[in-house]
Amino acid sequence: MAQTKVPIWKRNLRVLAVAVFIAGIAFSEVMPFLPLYISALGHFSRQQLNMWSGLVFSGIYFVSALISPWWGKLADKKGRKLMILRASLGMSIVLAAMGLVTNVWQLFLLRMTQGFFAGFVSNSNALIATETPKEKSGQALGTMTASFTAGNLLGPFVGGALASIFNYRVTFFITGLLLLIAFLLSLLFVHEDDFRPVTRKDLASTKGVIKALQYPQMIFGLLLTTLIIQAATNSINPIVSLYVKQLMHNHGNVVFLAGVIAALPGIATFLAASRFGAIGDRVGTHKVIVTGFIGATILFFLTAFVRNPVELGILRFLVGFTDACLFPQVQTMLTKNSPSMVTGRIFSWNQSAMYIGNIIGPLLGSTIAGISSYSMVFIVTALIVVLNLILFRMNVIKFIK
Numbered sequence: 001m002a003q004t005k006v007p008i009w010k011r012n013l014r015v016l017a018v019a020v021f022i023a024g025i026a027f028s029e030v031m032p033f034l035p036l037y038i039s040a041l042g043h044f045s046r047q048q049l050n051m052w053s054g055l056v057f058s059g060i061y062f063v064s065a066l067i068s069p070w071w072g073k074l075a076d077k078k079g080r081k082l083m084i085l086r087a088s089l090g091m092s093i094v095l096a097a098m099g100l101v102t103n104v105w106q107l108f109l110l111r112m113t114q115g116f117f118a119g120f121v122s123n124s125n126a127l128i129a130t131e132t133p134k135e136k137s138g139q140a141l142g143t144m145t146a147s148f149t150a151g152n153l154l155g156p157f158v159g160g161a162l163a164s165i166f167n168y169r170v171t172f173f174i175t176g177l178l179l180l181i182a183f184l185l186s187l188l189f190v191h192e193d194d195f196r197p198v199t200r201k202d203l204a205s206t207k208g209v210i211k212a213l214q215y216p217q218m219i220f221g222l223l224l225t226t227l228i229i230q231a232a233t234n235s236i237n238p239i240v241s242l243y244v245k246q247l248m249h250n251h252g253n254v255v256f257l258a259g260v261i262a263a264l265p266g267i268a269t270f271l272a273a274s275r276f277g278a279i280g281d282r283v284g285t286h287k288v289i290v291t292g293f294i295g296a297t298i299l300f301f302l303t304a305f306v307r308n309p310v311e312l313g314i315l316r317f318l319v320g321f322t323d324a325c326l327f328p329q330v331q332t333m334l335t336k337n338s339p340s341m342v343t344g345r346i347f348s349w350n351q352s353a354m355y356i357g358n359i360i361g362p363l364l365g366s367t368i369a370g371i372s373s374y375s376m377v378f379i380v381t382a383l384i385v386v387l388n389l390i391l392f393r394m395n396v397i398k399f400i401k
Contacts, residue, residue, distance in 0.1 A: 008193055009131040013140050015189040016084075016124045017147040019182040023088070023120055024151020026095065026178040029159030030171065037168045041104045052104050056111050058359060063115030065355035069206075071119045072126075072348020080127035080344060081192040083119055088183035090117030096176025099169040119351065120182070121148055126347040127192060129335040138285055138332040142277025145328035146270045153266045156259075196341060209342045218337055219346065221395025222330050223353045225289075228388040229326050230357025232296070232381050235365035237262075240316075243374040247309050261313045268320025276324045277332060285332045286400055292325025293389040300382035304375040327354075333396070 030037075035053045038044075044052065075083040094114045101107045125144055132140040162171040210216050241258035248254055280288040299319050306312045331350065338346045368377045 008191055009128070009133070009136075009140075012131055012190050012192075013128055013143060015185055016128060017143055019084075019088075019185045019190075020121050020124050020144055021147040021151040022178050022182045022185075024148040024153075025155040025158055026091075026151075026175045026182070028152045028155030029162070030095075030098075030175055032156045032160050033163050033168055033171070038104055038107065040168065041101065041107065044104075052108070056104070056108055059108060059112045060115035060118070061355040061358050063112050064118040065352045065359070067116055068119060068122070068348040068351040068355070069345065070348075071123075072345040072351075075119075075123055075126065075344030075348070076342055079192055080123045080130070081186065081190055083123040083344070084127065084186045084190070085183060087117050087120035087123060088179050088186060091120065092176045092179035092183060094176075095179060096173050099172030099176075119348070120179075122347050122351040123344070124186075125331060126343050127190070129331070129347070130340045130343050131192065134336055135281055137335045138277035138279075138281040138329065139274055140277070141331050141335065142274035142324070142328050145273040145277075145324070145331075149266050149270045149273065153263055153270065206345075209345050212339050212342055213337075215337060215399040218396050218399040219334065221392065222334055222337075223349055224395065225388060225392050226327065226330050226350050227353040227357040227360075228384060228391070229330070230354050231361040231364060232300075232357075232384045232388070233323065234358055234361025235368075235377060235381050235384075237362055237365065239365055239369045239374050239377055242369070244309055244312065246374060247306065247312060257309055261309065261316055264313055264317040265320035265323055268317050269324045272321050272324035273328050277328060280329050280332060284400070285329050285336070286397055288325050289329045289333070289392065290389065290397075292322045292329070293385055293392065295325065296322040297382050297385045297389070300378050300385060304378040304382075 034056065035049065038052050038056060039049055071083055071086075091114055094110055094117060098107060098110050101110065121144075125141060128140050128144055129137055159171060159175075162174055166174075213219050240262050241254070244258040244261060245254045248257070276288050296319060299315050299322060303312065303315045303319075306315065331347070334346050334350060335343065365377050365381075368380050
């Protein structure tokens with residue numbers, strides 16, 4: 001009996017799911033020791049070390065937010081696979097080069113350069129979005145999110161182990177090698193058969209892309225949704241370990257427990273993203289998003305009143321399920337409501353919105369914690385999610401038939 005040939009979109013999904021898993025490990029494995037690496041590159045006061053750590057961490061987001069739309073425009077003209085190869089090979093070289101730096105300025109410039117080459121995951125998602133049948137796009141993009149999340153979760157453990165076995169510099173070389181593997185997988189096994197380059201002059205500009213959209217307000221409403229989701233999610237990150245320390249009354253292994261609690265949302269997202277995507281394909285992606293908003297609001301509000309790390313851990317784990325209802329499902333709605341010829345630019349705009357949220361969120365959380373309390377950060381975050389739900393209903397749901 002002859003075997004049924006696997007559709008190209010399914011093969012692409014399998015290969016790119018593995019590639020973004022590897023990329024997730026590579027992107028996150030250097031994070032735990034990056035401040036320690038910075039401190040080894042010179043003699044810094046505590047204030048200087050904090051300043052350089054902030055610049056090295058955030059510089060990549062500023063550059064990526066600015067450059068992503070340009071790469072998205074090129075993706076619509078030249079193909080998403082080419083952009084995947086450009087990003088993975090470029091970042092492979094840049095990450096490996098970080099192991100050769102002799103001062104913090106060189107590291108900072110290379111992190112900025114990494115931001116310039118960003119776009120591997122967003123272009124992988126864009127390729128899957130355009131090649132996959134619309135009725136399967138939710139599940140496919142959920143699978144991509146789950147794969148990247150799994151890699152992101154595993155990365156810090158891998159990075160810590162490599163840095164312990166070898167040293168910081170060798171770990172950067174290995175990270176570059178991982179991204180080279182992602183490049184080779186994409187080069188050899190990913191096929192972009194349905195790509196039709198944008199040749200119409202009226203689609204060359206941002207104004208032309210907006211004219212090509214059936215519901216521009218919906219698309220920009222979804223981009224705003226992404227920005228606020230990321231800001232709300234990341235507003236918690238700077239204070240989670242400090243909140244754990246407060247709940248433990250400075251007793252016990254705070255660092256270990258804070259690391260476990262920080263990882264719990266990602267574990268839940270990994271478990272649920274693909275399943276929620278499939279549910280959205282059946283009942284309506286917008287319904288899954290609204291459910292995520294409501295769930296996140298309740299959970300963030302309750303987190304402000306926890307009495308011990310166990311309660312915090314349970315609620316943070318449950319928040320991961322609401323995360324799975326939000327960002328990957330927004331990408332699915334962008335896919336289902338954008339012409340394939342401008343998907344690269346729409347996804348790049350979404351990437352920029354995500355990066356801006358990544359910048360705003362930690363600043364917001366730190367500021368609120370500084371003028372009030374850790375509990376207030378969660379209450380304000382819950383209110384931000386409510387605002388996001390209201391804007392989503394005003395800008396997106398009214399266009400859904």
